[in-house]
Amino acid sequence: MSGAVVAEAIADRRVAAERDLREHTSPGGAWVELVVVGLGALMVSLSQSLLVPVLPVLSPRLHTSAGNVEWLLTSTLLVGAVAVPLFGRLGDMFGKRLMLMVALGTLAAGSLLDALTSNVTLLIVGRAVQGASLSAIPLGISLLSSVLPRERVRSAIALVSAMLGVGGALGLPLAGLVGEHADFHVLFWITTVAGAVALAATVWFVRESPIRTGGRVDLIGAVLLSGGLVALLLPLAQGSSWGWTSAWTLGLLGLAVVVLAVFVVVERRVPAALVDIAAMSRRPIVLTNLASLLFGFALFASLIGTASFVEAPRASGYGFGSSIVVGGLCLLPSGLLMLLLAPVAARLIGWWGPHRTLAFGALVVAAGWVLRIVATGSLWEVVIGSTIIGGGTGIGYAAMPTLINRNTPTSEIAAANGLNSLSRSLGSSLASAIGGSLLTASTIVLGGFELPSLGAYRALFAVCGASAALAALAALFIPPGAPDN
CATH class of the missing domain: 4.10.860 (DNA Excision Repair, Uvrb; Chain A)
Incomplete structure (x- = not known):
């Protein structure tokens, strides 16, 4: 028997196994699996934003330099960047549910270590361990794509994708509240318990995908x-x-x-x-990942460019002198809108196709940034602009996995979604680097402290708007591909 015939027979068995799994999924079981995977994605996203508001107070509390404290974020970023594509490939090879459990286990283990120590070195190690949990989101999306009935996949992907923004929007006010009224270790106890609950629920309620490639790493x-x-x-x-x-x-x-x-x-x-270069070089995949990078840039810049904006003193000419908690709460509506728009985004994908939905989401984000540039006089204007950005991001994030899944072999879906998630993370890193440079390029001095000027913020917002417009343009050049089965 020729190799081609063997490969075709294996592919047929995989398709039959997947079809059988989908057909024997009850509506209640599908709902439970979606909630469990969504909970895991929410907790992972939450853990990434929890430390941002309390970083300024950690240096004196830990008796260390600000540079060492920054490694609490950098270590997570570096490990996550490595783990996301690697865990995705391992998920395709040995089981997406298995690697999802490993990812959630690293969230609980790293959080527990950080909850039990005030040693900065051990805290960095714990945060590095948490970094591997970033792979839980693309793994969860890929797993749901394999085990849920076809008619539920789009809405499931939209909901899990929305958790990226919801976690960040919830994490900032929660961290601000804890930072003002409790010890920072409480934040790690929250993610320890939540990670353990998500892991146990995955073990008990989520099924494994029948699609595996096997082989060696x-x-x-x-x-x-x-x-x-x-x-x-x-x-x-x-x-x-x-x-x-x-x-x-x-x-x-x-x-x-x-x-x-x-x-x-x-x-x-x-x-x-590890990565099928030929598959990842196809135009739909390249353009989707490019749009993901640009979306990641625009969303992260909203996080760093909103809280600090409203917390600046009124004497700056633009700020509102808000507390850390209020600064975080200004982003809460954007996260909630991402969640509410998940079913809407799924319908848009069905009506317009994922490429047009992605372009529409990017244009909404661009409109939000235009509003942020011109409307700065009232706090409610800032909240509305940020909420529009969040809504557009939620629509775009829902479309990205659908585009990846349509243009990727079934046996490589987890790895492809992992690389797409990595593109968003790279966009966030670029936003942190470029945004930080733009905000320090033009400053004002108040009370002996340097603050970004309003012009610096507007320059950042303009770059973000242009980034969203480029994402829309890239999306329009993505071929529509075959419709979902």
Whole structure:
């Protein structure tokens, strides 16, 4: 029997197994699986934003430098960047549910370590362990795509995708409230318990996908991809403190280009590659990942450009002198709107197709940034602008996994969604680096402290609006692809 015939027979068995699994899913069972996976995604997203409001107070409490405290965010970013594509590939090979449980386990374990210590080194280690949990979101999306009935997949993807924004919107006011009234360790106890509950619920209520490729892990590809991503993201995270023209920053960025180029060459020649370069190079995938990067940029800039904006003193000419809690609450409506628009986004995908839905979401985001530029006089104007940005982001995020799933072989869906999630993370890193530079380029001095000027914020908002417009343009060039079955 020829290899082609064997491969076709294996593919037929996979399709039959998946069809049987879908047909034997009750409406109640499908709802429970969606809630459990969504809970895990929410907790992972929440854990990523919890520390942002309390970072300024951690340095004196931990008796360490501000640079060391920044590593509580950087370590999570670096480990997450490596874990997301690796866990995605392992999910395709050995089971998406299995790797989802591992990811949720790292959230609970890392949070527990941080809840029990005030040693900055151990805190960084715990946050690094938590970084692996970032893979839970693309794994959850891929798993639901495999086990739920076809008619439920679009709405499920939209809901889980919305958790990316909901977690961030909930995390900022929650962290501000804890930071003002309790010890910061409470934040880690929250994610410890939530991570453990999500893990137990996944074990009990979520089924495994029948689609697995098996095989061996591409260790060479994993090492090269990990090294290239670390070399790329580390200077983006630390460039403001190292200096953007320093030898470390430029050297690591150059190293990243070389290592990732070698990775592409190697992966094209490896039989069971970590990343199928040919599949990932197709136009729909490239343009979707580009749009994801631009969306990630616009959303993260909204997080860093809203709370600090409203918390600035009124004497700045734009701020409202709000507390950390109020600054976080200004983003809450955007997260709630993302959640409420999940079923709407699923319907839009069915009516217009995911590429047009993605473009529409990007245009809504661009409109929100235009409002943020021109309307700065009242707090409610800031809230409305941020809410519009959140709504557009939720619509766009719902469309991205559908585009990835339509244009990716079934056996590689988890890896492809992992790379798409990585694109969003890269966009967030660029927003942090570029946004920080823009906000320090034009400053005012109040009470001996430097603050960004209104012009600096408007420059950041204009860049974000342009980013969203480019995402819309990229989406319109994505071929519609085959409709969902």
